[in-house]
Amino acid sequence: xxxxxxxxxxxxxxxxxxxxxxxxxxxxxEAAKKGANIVCLQELFSSLYFCVKEDYEPFKLAEKIPGxxxxxxxxxxxxxxxxIIASLFxxxxxxxxxxxxxxxxxxxxxxxxxxKMHIPDDPSFYEKFYFTPGDTGFKSWQTKFGKIGVLxxxxxxxxxxxxxxxxxxxxxxxxxxxxxxxxxxxxKVCENQHNAWQTIQRSHAIANGVPVxxxxxxxxxGNINFWGKSFVANTLGExxxxxxxxxxxxxxxxxxxDQSNITRTxxxxxxxxxxxxxxxxxxxxxxxxx
Numbered sequence: 001x002x003x004x005x006x007x008x009x010x011x012x013x014x015x016x017x018x019x020x021x022x023x024x025x026x027x028x029x030e031a032a033k034k035g036a037n038i039v040c041l042q043e044l045f046s047s048l049y050f051c052v053k054e055d056y057e058p059f060k061l062a063e064k065i066p067g068x069x070x071x072x073x074x075x076x077x078x079x080x081x082x083x084i085i086a087s088l089f090x091x092x093x094x095x096x097x098x099x100x101x102x103x104x105x106x107x108x109x110x111x112x113x114x115x116k117m118h119i120p121d122d123p124s125f126y127e128k129f130y131f132t133p134g135d136t137g138f139k140s141w142q143t144k145f146g147k148i149g150v151l152x153x154x155x156x157x158x159x160x161x162x163x164x165x166x167x168x169x170x171x172x173x174x175x176x177x178x179x180x181x182x183x184x185x186x187x188k189v190c191e192n193q194h195n196a197w198q199t200i201q202r203s204h205a206i207a208n209g210v211p212v213x214x215x216x217x218x219x220x221x222g223n224i225n226f227w228g229k230s231f232v233a234n235t236l237g238e239x240x241x242x243x244x245x246x247x248x249x250x251x252x253x254x255x256x257x258d259q260s261n262i263t264r265t266x267x268x269x270x271x272x273x274x275x276x277x278x279x280x281x282x283x284x285x286x287x288x289x290x
Contacts, residue, residue: 002146003256003257004146005035005036005037005038006036007027007038007039007040007252008249009028009041010230010251011027011041011045011217011248012226012248013045013046013048013049013219013221014048017061023248024041024046025076027041028082030250031250032080032082035252037082037145038082038172039083040084040174040176041087041176041215042230043176046088046089049178049226051125051126051130052124052222052224053124058130059130063089063091064090064091065088065090065100065102070088073104074108077106083104083145083148084104085103085104086176087099087100087101090115092132096132097130098131098132099115099116099131100116101113101150103143105141106143111141113136114151115132115133116131116134116153117133117134117136117138118158119131119133124222125224138151138168139168140168146171149166149172149173149174150176151165151174152175152177153176153178153179156175157200162204162207162212166208171211171257172212175212175213176215177214177230178217178226180216180217180227181224181227182224182225183225198231205235205237209235209270211234211255214231228243228245228246228249229244232255235259235264
C-alpha cells in the first residue's frame with residue numbers, strides 16, 4: 001500500500017489578508033501535526049472572495065508568483081516537511097491577472113504554478129472582470145509524496161480538464177474551491193446544486209481512476225453562503241470524507257495510491273478510449289456550420 005495523508009484547511013475568511021494568512025498557516029501546522037503529507041488550502045485563501053462584485057480595489061491584492069506569499073509558504077513547507085497547494089491572486093503584468101495555484105514540495109522547493117483555465121461570470125461570481133484565462137495547460141507535478149494535479153473551482157465542472165490532468169500522470173486531483181449558495185436560495189435548489197457539484201467531481205474520480213480532493217471555504221460573503229463540505233472521493237467515486245457545511249475544519253484523510261492500479265485494471269476506461277474518434281471535442285459545438 002502506498003498511503004498518502006491529505007490535509008484540507010477549510011476556513012472562513014475575514015477582511016484582513018494578514019489574519020487570513022495567519023489562519024491558513026495555523027491550519028497547515030495543525031494538519032502537519034496530524035500527520036498530513038500534502039496540505040491543500042481553499043481557493044483565494046488569503047482574502048475575502050472579492051469576485052462577489054466588480055470593483056477595481058481588489059487588484060491591489062495581486063502579487064507576483066513566486067512572490068512574498070509563495071516564499072513564506074516555501075519556508076513553512078520546508079520546516080514541516082509537507083507539500084502545500086495554495087491558490088493566490090497573481091499579477092502577471094500590468095492589466096493581466098490570474099487565479100493561480102502555487103505548488104510547493106516538502107523540501108520547500110517551488111515546483112510551479114497552475115493558472116485557472118475556466119473563468120465563470122455568474123451573479124456574485126464575476127471572475128471574468130478579474131482573471132485572464134490560464135495558459136499553463138493541464139499538467140501535474142512530481143512531489144515527495146506522489147504526482148499531483150491541481151485544478152481550480154470552476155475547472156471542476158469540466159471532464160476535459162480532469163482527463164487531461166490525469167493523462168499527464170496525476171495520481172491525485174486537487175480542487176481548491178470557493179463555491180456556495182445565494183443567500184435566501186430555496187432549500188431544494190441548494191441541495192440540488194451541492195449534489196451536482198459533488199457528483200461531477202466523483203465522476204472525475206471514476207472516469208480517471210484517481211482520488212479527488214476538493215477544498216472549499218465556509219461563511220457568508222456578499223450574497224454567497226459558502227457551503228464548505230470539503231471532501232475526498234476514492235478511485236471508485238466513494239466519498240470517504242466530507243467536512244461540515246458551516247464550520248472551520250482542519251482534516252487529514254488517508255488515501256492509498258495503489259488503488260488506482262486496481263481500479264484501472266478492473267475498469268480500463270483509459271485503455272478503451274477511442275482517441276482516433278475524438279477530433280470534434282476541440283469544436284465549440286458540432287453543428288456542422290461552415
